[in-house]
Each structure stands twice: as structure tokens, then as C-alpha cells.
Amino acid sequence: MAKQNFFALGQRWLSDTETDLGLGTIVLIESRTITLLFPATGESRVYAAQTAPLTRIEFVVGDTVKSHEGWEMEVEHVEEIDGQLIYIGERTDNQDPVILKETFIDHHFQLNQPEQRLLNGQFDDPKWFDLREQCLTHQFEHNTSPLLGFVGARVDLISHQLHIASEVGRRHAPRVLLADEVGLGKTIEAALIIHQQILTARAQRVLIVVPSSLVHQWLVEMLRRVNLAFSVYDEERCEAMAEDASNPFDAEQLIICSLDFLTHNSRYYQQAMEADWDLMVVDEAHHLIWSEGQPSQEYQVIEGLANITKGVLLLTATPDQLGHESHFARLKLLDPARFHNYQDFVNEEKKYSQLATAIEPLLTGDTLSPDDIQAISEFAEPGLLENINHANAETRTKLLHTLLDRHGTGRMLFRNSRAGVSGFPSRKLFSYALVQPLEYELLLAEQPDNLQLQLTPERHPDVVNTWVDFDPRVEWFINQLKSLKGEKVLTICANASTAMQLSEALRVKAGTRSTVFHEGMSAVDRDRAAHYFAQSDDGAQVLICSEIGSEGRNFQFAHHLILFDLPLVPDLLEQRIGRLDRIGQKHDVCIHVPYFDMSAQQVLLDWYHLGLGAFEHTCPTGMIVHQETEELLDACIQDPSNIAASEQLINQTASLHKALKQKLEQGRDKLLELNSSGQGRVDGFLQQILDAEQSPKLELFMSRLFDGLGFLQEDHGESCYLLRPTETMISPLPGLDEEGMTVTYERTTATLLEHVHFLSWDHPMIQHAMDMLTTDVIGKSSVAFCHDKSQPSSAYWIECLFVLSAKADKQLQLARFLPPTPVKVCVDAKFNLSDKHFIQLEPVKAKMGNQLINALKAQLITCLEQGQITANAKAEQVKASRIAIMQELLGDELTRLQSLQQVNPAIRDEEIEHVASQISSLETTMNSASLHLEAVRLIVNNPQ
Secondary structure: OEOOOOOOOOOEEEEOOOHHHOEEEEEEEOOOEEEEEEOOOOEEEEEEOOOOOEEEOOOOOOOEEEEOOOOEEEEEEEEEEOOEEEEEEEEOOOOOEEEEEHHHEOOOOOOOOHHHHHHOOOOEOOHHHHHHHHHHHHHHHHHOOOOOOOOOOOOOOOHHHHHHHHHHHOOOOOEEEEOOOOOOOHHHHHHHHHHHHHHOOOOOOEEEEEOHHHHHHHHHHHHHHHOOOOEEEOHHHHHHHHHHOOOHHHOOOEEEEEHHHHHHOHHHHHHHHHOOOOEEEEOOHHHOOOOOOOOOHHHHHHHHHHHHOOEEEEEOOOOOOOOHHHHHHHHHHHOOOOOOOHHHHHHHHHHHHHHHHHOHHHHHOOOOOHHHHHHHHOOOOHHHHOOHHHOOHHHHHHHHHHHHHHOOOOOOEEOOOHHHOOOOOOEEEEEEEEOOOHHHHHHHHHOOOOHHHHHOHHHOOOOOOOHHHOOHHHHHHHHHHHHOOOOOEEEEOOOHHHHHHHHHHHHHHOOOOEEEEOOOOOHHHHHHHHHHHHOOOOOOOEEEEOHHHHOOOOOOOOOEEEEOOOOOOHHHHHHHHOOOOOOOOOOOEEEEEEEEOOOHHHHHHHHHHHHHOOOOOOOOOHHHHHHHHHHHHHHHHHOOOOHHHHHHHHHHHHHHHHHHHHHHHHOOOHHHHHHHHOOOOOHHHHHHHHHHHHOOHHHHHHHHHHHHHOEEEEEEEOOEEEEEEOOOOOOOOOOOOOOOEEEEOOHHHHHHOOOOEEOOOOOHHHHHHHHHHHOOOOOOEEEEEEOOOOOOOOOEEEEEEEEEEOOOOHHHOHHHHOOOEEEEEEEEOOOOEOOOOOOOOEEOOHHHHHHHHHHHHHHHHHHHHHHHHHHHHHHHHHHHHHHHHHHHHHHHHHHHHHHHHOOOOOOOHHHHHHHHHHHHHHHHHHHOOEEEEEEEEEEEEOOO
């Protein structure tokens, strides 16, 4: 086998980085790229011709070659025609003369057979056999674990988020609306769902569509939370890729783009429509405006993509605030067959609204009225309601769970409210009136119509470089930090230059440890600043951010927030406070706001605090109230001396806020929230994750594996390690550069120190490290001495490590039930099976090893044959066991879906058909799984 410098159609190549794809065939050659089809899995890959990580398959005279039809031939002659190799020889089964073009070589071809390496004296240290076996065992356990996709997310383990992620992530092509209130973690839920869909092969190509302002936040969140590297697509990138004259959306698997980009570029939107997506995620879905016959352009863009995409996640914190029609329209995006008529939807919702009211006594333990029982009876069998008022808690809980399954939109709509979720801190406002400097008064009087300047006068060109010398907020800021005596303080202001100037003033005038965080910094520099702020010892007391600091970052280890200025948009204020006000915050959030007395700043402060209560409570009505009062608010900002107008503004705002809030509370669907929370159903799953994380298995195993592969893992304090490559590394580890990286195996450390990489069984670096070993030849064969005085010195054993595997389309999720499965047998010198367990083995020098192999060669061949026979029998047992597990799990799922569809129209035919087809196809595929020898180890007793 050898590398080759030219390519031709029909040639066969192996991928060096994805060996599980099998043998590939070149099907397309372009100026700079080549395309390979891998028939074993039905997948294709495009490579740069100059740097393709491929190995050409070439056989020579005397080699045995297997065809894709299963027969084998011995090569007698090789010819080359138009770059393709032609093998001429005889079939090994009937000696018929045959000609085999390389295009028709067995797609499952494997390199580097262990027995050949051993018998030819190519062997390694015995530790590699153990590491290879451990890698295969851990990969098998991980692939078949119900925790796959959950243990590696850098998130706090919060019940309702885990419930939604597990419920939705395990579905085929999920189509749901995630509508938790602000601060409850919709982005995290979506990240967990995407992560699980990808790791379980339910999805491979994912498109995330978000508002322009959130593109960077989603990019960071996907990488930081679940180690998924998305590519940002915009006009500049697509134009640069247009030179290849192919669809740019086919070039990447994971893509983020803005809704504006797709809406305003019809060409690229059409190319996105022509691409094949498994899952689409749309954030801020309440911006998709719809009314009967008049959908917005944004709605139509998403509708087009939703119609051709298998799975769709819509995210909005305000599912019903822009009107019931728009809420219906979003559900219509998810299931147009079911939600095709608005009036039918309204009538159906009335029934579920009555049900939601009727189940209140079930939740509180009170007595159900006859009207309650009547409303419930339409959704439950009579037997469940018999003597329900005298039933025990178990019976009432069973009834509740039945109703949850049958709730109209409960399978496709998930909504938790802060009222139903515990764990949030209190918020306290501390405002500080300061005298406005004369310099500002004179400048602002000249431009009363400039709202932004009225609120941030330090941005005026005449004082932009000198304001820190006279602005009383600077002195207040320094004194405030001193009064907090070293406590961590997050400070947010609107502009990057303001943040930098404030930080410099703090350094010069007070010597306080501070750092800045703004959009002009690189992602690496921002990470360093965040890490410096997060450090418990010798870290910065204050992090001063521009507005970007209110996006995507979690600073909940601090609980003091200084708002140096206030944004005009309520949602932006909530975003700022939301950096600290999160589930898991252990202290009250203290919000400090300096302002100039009788100024535009006071008007805005009073509007937020007295009108909306937005500082001390979340404000889901903020944007609607802002739209209603914007004209009057702007007028008051322009003329803060008009007390009467300001009072009118506050009163009008408070009245609107109260009315909207009452409407929202009345519209709360308690049954929907109970279904969304996972109450009583997610506890066992959560405990499984906690138990897995308390085990030291991963940390101990990776310490051995990293050491063997040539990577140094040094203690770095605070449950962290510094992982870096050494000169002895076998090959580079993807994601690890020469400087190394700081890693931890502890979730609490990872959530606190976001610059630290959280290593788990889900982490791609862990999988890469194991793949690095299992795809290398090292450890394929080894020889060792054992020292057993109870056995004669002539005793020896052959350990054979086989792998049972099959190939299938990833959509079948074969790895969930039969991933590459290790099967180990041990044969002794008498060709009998042995259950001997070897603990301490000693490496054998090359000369001695070769002498042993040559002396035992005939016996070793017999031992290997016996091992193959035994392993084949074991493999049949494994296949039967794994097929039974598959049939039980998927069979139960199929039965449940079929039963639920009778009472809940949210169960799609597509889901049922997919599971039924999956069971049938998996049974066939798993039965055809084949066994190959992965590694062999000769152990010779040397009792001295």
C-alpha cells in the first residue's frame, strides 16, 4: 500500500482520518478537489487534491484480494489502464481465472492484519494491547449509553433543561417550539438537542438561523457549550466560495447565518433551499410575523426552509405576545398538515384551555369539581377518573402523566415560566443621583433631539477624550469598587471606547485590578479577559464590558452589576442583567446605576424602574410596552424638565405593563408547564449523569492514554490540568496546539472557568485520542513475558481481540445498538480456551521476541484459528443479545407512538414509519455484522 501523487476516476483510497467509512472510490476530479464515494456507508467526501489525507490501495503479485461480491482471488499479474489497476489471477474457492478492476474491491477492506504483523515479527509493547482494548470498550459503552450527548455539555445540570433536551433530542426529526421565559435556557436546550442529534447520528447537517445581532453569540455558545464548530455564512463568505461554482451550503455540515442574510439575498436563499438539511434551528421566532393571507417575507423564508427540512426547532420567549395568529403560524411551520386552519386551532385550544384549568386541583391535591371531571373525561379513560377525589397520590400522578401525553400541543410546544421554576435569585436596584457637569449641560442643550447623546453625553466629540477628568461617575465608580471590598463586579456600558477609557482611569487613579471586554478584541483576547476576571485569586475585581458583554457570556460567579449607562431597548437591559441573574446564582443580584439628576438618564431610569419594574423583576412585556409608549418616552428624554409628561409616561407604562402581565398570567397553561418541566420524570436521568461524573474512570483512563500517546498532563490547580504535546507524541491531536490547553474533568470547574476545556466522554478530543490509537498500527500485535510460578516456563497464551461491526446509513443509528464491539478470547498452549487474567506483563526485546515467534509459528497459527472459531460463536451470541435489546427499545417506542397517535394528533405518521423501518433495517444489518481480528498478543511464561 502506498501514497500516490495523481488521481484517476475509479481508484480506491482509504481515508486516514475516517477509517470507519471503508474503502472509497474516486467519482469526481475537479481543478483543486477530488470527491470520493464510500459505498460501505453511502457517504461521500470532498478533499483538497494537494493535501488529501488518503492512502491508495495497491496489491502486488501473491496478495489475496477480496471483491465486493465476497469472493477472493490470488493476484498473478497487475496492469494499469487510465490510472486504474487491473488485477488478474485465480479465485481461491474454485481456481477459475478472473479479472478484478480495483473499483470492485471489497468496500470493507482493512489494512494491517494483526496476525500477519505478529507472524512477521512486527510487535509492540504489551501495554498497547490493553490500551486498544480499553479504547474499544469505552467507545462501545459510550455509544450505547443513554447519557450520550449529555455528559459533555458545559452547562449546569438543571432539571427542566435536561428533560426538554432528552425528550426532544431522542426523537427522529423533531419539530418543536421551545418557548421558555427569558433566563430559563432555551439556547442551552437547543444546544443539547443539536449535540445529541449529531452524536447519535440522527442529524448530520444543521442550519441555525438567527437575528444578525446573535450570530456571534450562537457561534460562541455552540463551541463553548457542546464543542460544535459551526461556520458563519454571510454575503462575503459566499461570494468568496462562488469561485468553485458549486453550492456553498454543501461545503459545510454545520452552518449559522442571519435571517436578514437569507431574506435579502435571494440567490443564496435559493442555494440554502437546494441544500439537504437534517435540522434547522430558528432563534427569536416571534419576529416571524404572519396573518391570514399576509405572511411577512421573513416568515416565507423560514417556511420554505421548514418545508424541505426534516427537523425544525423554533425558539421564542414570547410565543403568544404578538397575537394568537402568529402563535398559530409558528405551529403551522412545524406541522402544516395539522395546523392548516386558524379557526380549527382556536376551537381546539379552547378545549385544552379548559383542561388546563380543570387539572389545577390535581396539582394542588384539592377536590375536583364535576365540571373539572367532565373536562378531563374527554382526554382520559373512565377508569382513571373513578373515585379520583379519594384516590392516592400514585393514581393522581398516573392520571396527570396520561393527560400530559395527550395534551394537544404538549408534544411540540415546551414552555417553562419563572413562576414554575425555582432557583432564581432576587434582584435589587441601587440608584445613585449625581450632579450633571456644566460641560455636559451646555453640549446637550445644543442637541436635544439626539437621544443617544442625551443618555451617553461622554460620546460627544468635544469631550470624548477628556470626559473622565470631570465626569462625577468616574469618581463614584472608584469609590463604589472600594466599598465593595474586592467583590467581583461586572460593569457594562454601551461603547467600547467608554469601557477602555473607564478602565484606564481606574488603573491610573485607583490602581484597582480591572480588565476590559469589547468587540474590538480578538476572541482569544476576550477569553483571556474573562478568565482574568473569573480567577478567584489574583484575578481582576472588575470586568468592564461594552454592549457585547451582555451577549452569550455567563458571569454568575459575580453578583454585583454596575450599569454605567442604560440602553433604550428593554430586552437589552434584561440581557445585561441576565449575565448575572441566572439559575444557579447563589446571591442576590445587586444592580448599581449612577445617573445625573433631572436628566434624560433619570427619565429612562424611572421608566424602567417605576413603570416596568424591569430592574427587580424580569419584564416579558417590555418590548410591547416600549412600542406603545416610544413616542412619549422619546419626548420625555428630550425634555427631562417636563415633570408632568414624565409622570404621564410612568402612569401609562405601569398601566399597560400591569394589564399585559395579567393577560400573560391568565394565559399560563399549567399542564403545558408541568409537561415542559419534567417534574417527577427527569430525576432518575439526572442521577445517572451525576453518578457517571462522580466516577474517576475517565480521568484515570485518559491519564494513561495521553501518556502513551505522548501528551503531558500536568496538574494546574483548581481541578485543572495543562495538557500539551511532547516530542514523543505519535501524531498531533486535533484541537491541541504547541502551547497546550487547560482542561478539567469537573463540571463545576468548567462552568466557573469558561476558558478551561471540559473533558468528558462526549468531548471530541477524547474521541480523537481513542481513534488515534485504534486507527494506528501500534498495538496490533505485541509480545510479553508473564511471571507465573504456578505454570511451567513453556506455557504461553494467545490473546485475540476481535471487533464485531457492521456498516449502515447513519440515520439507522446502528452505533446506538451495535457499535464496533470488542470480543476477546484467550487460547493456551494446548489450544484450549483460557480465562487467565494477566496483570503485570513485561515487554520482550525484539531479538527474543522473534526467536519465540519463529519457534512457535505453527502452534500460533493453530491458536489463531481456534481463537477465530471461538470468537465467531461469541459474536453470534452478541448479535442475538444486541438485536433483542434493539427490538425491545424501539419496539416499546413504536408501540407507544402508535397508541398515542390515537389520542394525540401531534404524533406524525413519519415518526411511526421511521421507527418501524428502522427496526426492520437494523435487524438485517446487525445480523450481517462481521468479525475481524483487531489485535493479538502473545504471552510467554517466564517464572524466573
